[in-house]
Amino acid sequence: MLARYTSDSHIFCDKIGGGKSLHDKQIRDIGWWHCVRTEPIDIDMLTAKQRYRVRRGLQRNDIFMASVDDIDMEAEGIYQAYLNSIADYPKVYLPTPSPKDTFICGLKQLINDKSDLWLCRDKKSGNIVGYAHTPYRENVVFLSSLKLDPAYFKNEVNAALVYEICRYYLNEKNFAYIIDGERNIRHQTAYQDFLVSVLGFRKAPCTLNIVYHPAVKPIIAMLYPLRNILKPLARSNKLLFNIYCILLQEQCARECRQN
DSSP: OOEEEEESSTTSSEGGGGGTTTTTTHHSSSSHHHHHOOOOGGGGGGGHHHHHHHHHHHHHEEEOOOOOOHHHHHHHHHHHHHHHHHHHGGGGOOOOOOOOOHHHHHHHTOTTTEEEEEEEETTTTEEEEEEEEEETTTTEEOOOOEEEEEGGGGTHHHHHHHHHHHIEEEISSOOOOEEEOOOOOOSSSOOOHHHHHHHEEEEEEEEEEEEOTTTEEEEEEEEOOHHHHHHHHSSOHHHHHHHHHHHHHHHHHHHHHHO
16 A cells, blocks of 8 residues: 655754754644654763653662573463553554463563563562563664563653663663664554653654555545544544544645655
């Protein structure tokens, strides 16, 4: 149906055309972006509220890089954290859970010379409450997949996990940057805003380019004016939700061209 790619990324720039700051809300909330952190992290350089959240998370959680043996020993807890993490997803994009054996086997395959797997353990209960997969290449680390049990969010496990990942890769291993991916228009989440406000990530603008199949392009053009009408209907219908996401993606690409 389509192919998309990004160009003109400003991951390492403080300014874009016209001298506008990358931290300008008007720039960050339109078009397309990569969510990145490019500087080593220092807890003392965070704001008081940020320091509180990170320290609370570190006090209440153990964050550690997993081995294959760790995955085997903690299989039940990891799988339960995974199930709990997706249980509250909206029905329009609720995934079908993987069988336990398939899921655990897949996790173990992620531990290799090109990626790591991190586990989070709640200190009080001893439960494994989540995990994160961090593949890397050359000088870039990706927050590829992060699943945490929502019941433990109050213990700031999110803040502790991402802080430890940043400290390890940016401070100890001297990677150039960590990226949480591109703008997310499919999942109803404020996770990238959390990374920006608590862990010092940035929404670095880039250009979204879309190439449509010749048979699809006129359909997109015809449906595009209806995107705001489809938006409320898409909340309860999977097909309409997918169509709306494609139209929203087209809107983002047009915003990129206007900027």
